[in-house]
Amino acid sequence: xxxxxxxxIGRQLWDSRGRPTVEAEVRLAGGAIGRAxxxxxxxxxxxxxxxxxxxxxxxxxxxxxxxxANVMREIAPALAGMDARDQSAVDAALVALDGTPTKQxxxxxxxxxxxxxxxxxxxxxxAVPVWRWLAQDRAVRLPLPEIQIFGGGAxxxxxxxxxxxxxxxxxAGSFRRALEITxxxxxxxxxxxxxxxxxxxxxxxxxxxxxxxSNEQALDVLTRSIDTAGYRPGEDVxxxxxxAANELGNGATYRLALDDRAMNGxxxxxxxxxxxxxxxxxxxxxxxxQDDLATMTxxxxxxxxxxxxIGDDVLVTRAxxxxxxxxxxxxxxxxxxxxxxxxVTEAKAALDAARAHGWGTIVSARSGETEDVMIAHLAxxxxxxxxxxxxxxxxxxxxxxxxxxxxxxxxGARADYAGAGAFAAPIAAALx
Ligand SMILES: O=C(O)[C@@H](CO)OP(=O)(O)O
Ligand SMILES: [Mg+2]
Numbered sequence: 001x002x003x004x005x006x007x008x009i010g011r012q013l014w015d016s017r018g019r020p021t022v023e024a025e026v027r028l029a030g031g032a033i034g035r036a037x038x039x040x041x042x043x044x045x046x047x048x049x050x051x052x053x054x055x056x057x058x059x060x061x062x063x064x065x066x067x068x069a070n071v072m073r074e075i076a077p078a079l080a081g082m083d084a085r086d087q088s089a090v091d092a093a094l095v096a097l098d099g100t101p102t103k104q105x106x107x108x109x110x111x112x113x114x115x116x117x118x119x120x121x122x123x124x125x126x127a128v129p130v131w132r133w134l135a136q137d138r139a140v141r142l143p144l145p146e147i148q149i150f151g152g153g154a155x156x157x158x159x160x161x162x163x164x165x166x167x168x169x170x171x172a173g174s175f176r177r178a179l180e181i182t183x184x185x186x187x188x189x190x191x192x193x194x195x196x197x198x199x200x201x202x203x204x205x206x207x208x209x210x211x212x213x214s215n216e217q218a219l220d221v222l223t224r225s226i227d228t229a230g231y232r233p234g235e236d237v238x239x240x241x242x243x244a245a246n247e248l249g250n251g252a253t254y255r256l257a258l259d260d261r262a263m264n265g266x267x268x269x270x271x272x273x274x275x276x277x278x279x280x281x282x283x284x285x286x287x288x289x290q291d292d293l294a295t296m297t298x299x300x301x302x303x304x305x306x307x308x309x310i311g312d313d314v315l316v317t318r319a320x321x322x323x324x325x326x327x328x329x330x331x332x333x334x335x336x337x338x339x340x341x342x343x344v345t346e347a348k349a350a351l352d353a354a355r356a357h358g359w360g361t362i363v364s365a366r367s368g369e370t371e372d373v374m375i376a377h378l379a380x381x382x383x384x385x386x387x388x389x390x391x392x393x394x395x396x397x398x399x400x401x402x403x404x405x406x407x408x409x410x411x412g413a414r415a416d417y418a419g420a421g422a423f424a425a426p427i428a429a430a431l432x
Contacts, residue, residue, distance in 0.1 A: 002030030003125050005079045005090075008114060010071025012064050015040055015368040016396040017204065019053070020064040024071055024113035026121040028084055034121025038109035039339055040368035042204065043154040043163060043244045045290045045313030047321065049108030049342040067107035074106060075114050084122040091115055091345035103342040115343040116374050130374065131407055134381025141418040142175040142408050143379045143387035144168060145401070146240045146283065146362070147182040149189045149222055150210045151203025151391065153244050155367050160210045161256045164242035165222050166388070168282055170420040170431055171236060175408050178417070179401055181229075185237060186392055189225035196221070204367045205390025206397050215258050219279045226280070234280030242285035243272060246313040251292030265295035273302045282427070283308035285335060290314050296330035305426045308333045308360055315350065317341040322353040332424040333360035336384065338375075351382055360423045362386035369396040373403040380407050385422030 009025040015037075023037045040051065052067040078097050082090055094115060098106045123133035131140065146166045153163030167185050172178035186208075193199055193208050200209040212218040219239070226233040233239070245268065248254045254268040255261070263271065265288060272287040284303075288295035290313040300309045311331040315321045317340040325331050334354035338347040351361050363379035365388065379387040387404065390397040408415045420431040 001083070002028065002032075003084050003122065004029040005082050005084055005118070005121075008071060008076035008079055008117075010068040010110065010113070012068050013037055013370065015370050016394065017368045019368060021368070021370065022064055022067045022071065022107070022109045022113045024110070024117040026084065026114070026117040028121050028125050030125055032121050032125035034084070034117045034119065034124055036113050036116030036120055036374055037370040037372040038113040039366035039370065039372070040109070041337070041339070041366045042368065043247050043313070045246060045316040045340065047290065047316045047318065048102070048340045049112070050102045050104035051109040052107030053109065064109065067110040070106045070110045071114060075110065079114070079118070084118050084125065087119055087122065088345045090118050091343035094343055095346075108339060108342045111342045112339040115345075116338065119344050120374065129407070129410070130377035131381035134377065135383070138383070139416070140380050140383045140411075141385060141416045141422075142404065142411070143363070143385055144170055144418045144422040145175065145178050145182070146386065146388045147186075148205050148207035148391035149186055149225060150218060151205050151207035152210050152218070154247050155204035156209055158257065160212060160218055161215055161248055161258050162218065162241055163244035163247065164205070164285070165207065165218055166240040166242070167222070167226065168238050168240045169236065170238070170282070170422070172417065172419065174415065174417045175404055179405070181231060181237060183392060184229040185225050185231070188229040189222065192221050192225055192228065202391070202393055206394035207391040212258070215256060219275060223279055238280050238282035240283035241275070241281060242312065243287050244313070245286050246289045249289055251289040251295070254289075265292055266298065269295050269298040269302070272299055276303050276307050281307060283310060283333070285310035286312045286314060288314070290316075293325065293328045293330045296325070297328050300329055300331060304332050306430045308423050308427055310335050310360070310362060312364070317347050317350045319346070319349040319353040322350055322357070326357045331359065332427070333362060335362050335364045335388070337364050337366060338378070339366065348382060351384065358424055360386060360427075362388050364388040365390055365397070365400060371396060371399045373399050376400045376403040376407065380404070385418040
């Protein structure tokens with residue numbers, strides 16, 4: 001049988017931060033091959049799948065070599081003979097074999113690499129791109145990109161409290177045009193940064209390394225960058241922030257080091273709400289810590305009709321946490337990272353749960369990435385509507401944006417840009 005899994009190989013490769021990671025290679029009986037590489041986060045939720053990584057107990061302590069060994073010795077024999085087209089059966093076998101809620105026995109990095117490699121192999125056996133294999137005959141859209149201009153937080157030595165300063169161009173008309181607009185904003189931001197002082201390179205995801213005296217100065221410069229590039233802030237191009245508040249506090253207290261302020265959840269909500277009133281912000285991710293649903297709910301209640309409120313660390317791509325957050329009205333959008341939960345099938349379940357609540361959905365990269373472009377295919381094949389990869393100028397990011405341009409070209413006249421329609425209904429309506 002052509003689609004039967006013959007062998008599964010694991011190998012150690014290196015990620016964009018120069019840290020070891022896991023690649024899985026799946027070979028089918030008919031000769032098709034699928035490969036996938038595990039990414040790695042720096043600002044990680046406590047409820048995420050746990051990788052076996054080098055770097056001590058915080059990363060599982062046992063190292064990538066153990067994860068690779070687990071692929072070869074345990075996962076390969078368990079999957080041999082299975083039909084690669086039956087992704088849910090493969091993923092169920094991986095979950096059962098691991099036997100922990102967090103994939104920590106085999107390693108989240110081992111499991112996610114194999115799960116995605118099986119998907120890749122199945123599409124290869126059908127001789128179609130992964131996005132097409134996932135979508136089958138369903139209509140898909142080119143996603144609205146959110147692209148980083150400044151990197152901060154855990155990705156830039158905590159030079160700003162806010163982690164990702166991004167822009168979105170919902171009215172660009174095409175994915176290709178959205179990239180062009182964002183590139184112009186990125187260049188303009190670089191020129192403005194150079195006026196503030198010597199440029200100090202880029203952060204982990206390629207956004208300019210921030211050199212600001214306050215969080216508000218960063219927001220000022222970002223707004224001016226949009227304007228300087230020739231676009232109307234809040235009409236053509238909007239700001240999108242990932243606060244990554246998990247890195248700022250535990251829910252009881254939040255500390256904005258740059259602004260020299262400590263505050264409780266209610267004050268944190270007021271701070272974020274205030275930013276959305278003073279700046280052309282269309283989207284805010286993780287305005288509160290992973291278990292602080294009260295603050296997430298306060299922010300969503302105040303601004304959720306006009307601003308996207310995304311759950312990342314708070315949801316960790318787990319369908320049951322999406323349900324809990326939905327019951328609390330804590331978000332109106334979900335970030336989807338396959339490696340947070342560990343398998344393609346479980347990540348899709350989280351996306352479906354978010355969609356069932358009318359939320360926006362964003363397929364996202366991690367801050368530690370590689371040349372693997374699978375997530376571009378997931379964003380299109382699942383019709384997620386939005387896509388977050390980081391910035392320009394680093395090839396592990398460009399590989400994804402460029403793959404999306406190839407997909408846009410393949411769709412030709414049928415390439416439908418999600419644009420404002422990617423947001424939850426009230427926000428989409430407010431934009432049109
Ligand atoms: O928080 C995030 O959304 C991601 C990407 O910016 O960062 P990390 O992969 O470090 O969790
Ligand atoms: Mg995040």
